Amino acid sequence: MAGVAYPKRAVQQNKTSSRSNATKPIRAKRAGDIDYTFLFIVILLLAAGLVMLLSASAPAANRIYGNSYYFFLKQFACAAVGLVGMYFVSKINYNTYKALAPKLMLICTILLVLVLIPGIGASHNGSKRWLNTPVIEIQPSEFMKPVIAMYFARLIDSGKYDLKQIKGNLPYIGVLLVVVGLMLMETHLSGAIVIAGIGVAVMIAGGTPIKPVLVGALILVPVLIIGVHALSPVRWARVTSFIDPFKDIRDESYQVAQGLYAIGSGGVFGLGLGQSVQKYSYLPEPYNDFIFAIVCEELGLVGAAVVILLFAALILRAIRIAMNASDTYSSLVAIGIAAQLAIQTILNIAVATSSVPNTGVALPFFSYGGTAILTLLLEMGVLLNISRYSVKD
Numbered sequence: 001m002a003g004v005a006y007p008k009r010a011v012q013q014n015k016t017s018s019r020s021n022a023t024k025p026i027r028a029k030r031a032g033d034i035d036y037t038f039l040f041i042v043i044l045l046l047a048a049g050l051v052m053l054l055s056a057s058a059p060a061a062n063r064i065y066g067n068s069y070y071f072f073l074k075q076f077a078c079a080a081v082g083l084v085g086m087y088f089v090s091k092i093n094y095n096t097y098k099a100l101a102p103k104l105m106l107i108c109t110i111l112l113v114l115v116l117i118p119g120i121g122a123s124h125n126g127s128k129r130w131l132n133t134p135v136i137e138i139q140p141s142e143f144m145k146p147v148i149a150m151y152f153a154r155l156i157d158s159g160k161y162d163l164k165q166i167k168g169n170l171p172y173i174g175v176l177l178v179v180v181g182l183m184l185m186e187t188h189l190s191g192a193i194v195i196a197g198i199g200v201a202v203m204i205a206g207g208t209p210i211k212p213v214l215v216g217a218l219i220l221v222p223v224l225i226i227g228v229h230a231l232s233p234v235r236w237a238r239v240t241s242f243i244d245p246f247k248d249i250r251d252e253s254y255q256v257a258q259g260l261y262a263i264g265s266g267g268v269f270g271l272g273l274g275q276s277v278q279k280y281s282y283l284p285e286p287y288n289d290f291i292f293a294i295v296c297e298e299l300g301l302v303g304a305a306v307v308i309l310l311f312a313a314l315i316l317r318a319i320r321i322a323m324n325a326s327d328t329y330s331s332l333v334a335i336g337i338a339a340q341l342a343i344q345t346i347l348n349i350a351v352a353t354s355s356v357p358n359t360g361v362a363l364p365f366f367s368y369g370g371t372a373i374l375t376l377l378l379e380m381g382v383l384l385n386i387s388r389y390s391v392k393d
Helices: 008-022 036-065 070-091 095-115 140-158 166-185 189-206 210-231 233-243 254-266 291-323 328-352 370-388
Strands: 121-124 127-131
Touching: 036 070, 036 291, 036 370, 070 370, 095 127, 095 140, 095 166, 095 328, 127 140, 140 166, 140 189, 140 328, 140 370, 166 189, 166 210, 189 210, 189 328, 254 291, 254 328, 291 328, 291 370, 328 370
Parallel strands: none
Antiparallel strands: 121 127
């Protein structure tokens, strides 16, 4: 099988009866046997992200709301709830999510549709990505990221479709086309890319040959390009501005150019925490998609390298959890979450450095977003729960 080299116990279980995994809970070797190294890295990234968010958002928060702590306090509150949620999720056997995966997939798809309905969905900066609620605005695409991994993992573990055959991949491709189509209607290109990447990563790990995936990508990429160009010409201009970020710094490439100025001015050791100049009106929303530019400006090359190494360690540890998982389902779910972390981190840094088109993808743990940080921490809880039942050869 192409992809992940599953543990011997997982392969044996899958061959014997893949469906029995949902009914027979797996017992940990000992109580509380989670991956504490993974947990430590999560806490480090969360703490660093909150500190950098406070620094990057203070000027804008003071200017807009008259309170320098506005964005930080909202993010801190969501992170606190997320940590509590992470703890409880880490105690719930992952087979619970396996049983709920189809219903969760249906709910998330309905929420993506509701976002498009006027009066229910909320728009910001030309994008419809949020749902209005009495308390906060929620972003359904964030819920879809872990759910697509759980749903695909369940289908693969059921053995219903042979991923080595072209027709066996069609149900998965159909689901991805529906979800990606809804995301493009929201003009949420970055979310579509991340979700598609998660789905494809789980499929490859589950047995889909890489060659058909590459052929499919050659077909899908032009469709995405045409879709973005047709649905949002303004966003298309932003996407193509990376080719020459200084060609039109007063319009389409303004944000990218200002981000590069921030990165360049940081030098090796940075200007110092809180000392960024670009966050004062020059770089639009420095607390969101371009927060990595502020990290570079304030902490320099050294600080940025430390952040990148922390993300690398987190992703590698997540892959290790997947490799040591007790069964196919949990291994594939872990691969999906690891893929999300990797895709978002790489894309965000690449966008900030103008290495790829500006798609507006958030940096995990750092970028502002209540739904994002809450969902992300719940996903970390899922990985911690999977690590409880790991099989170490």
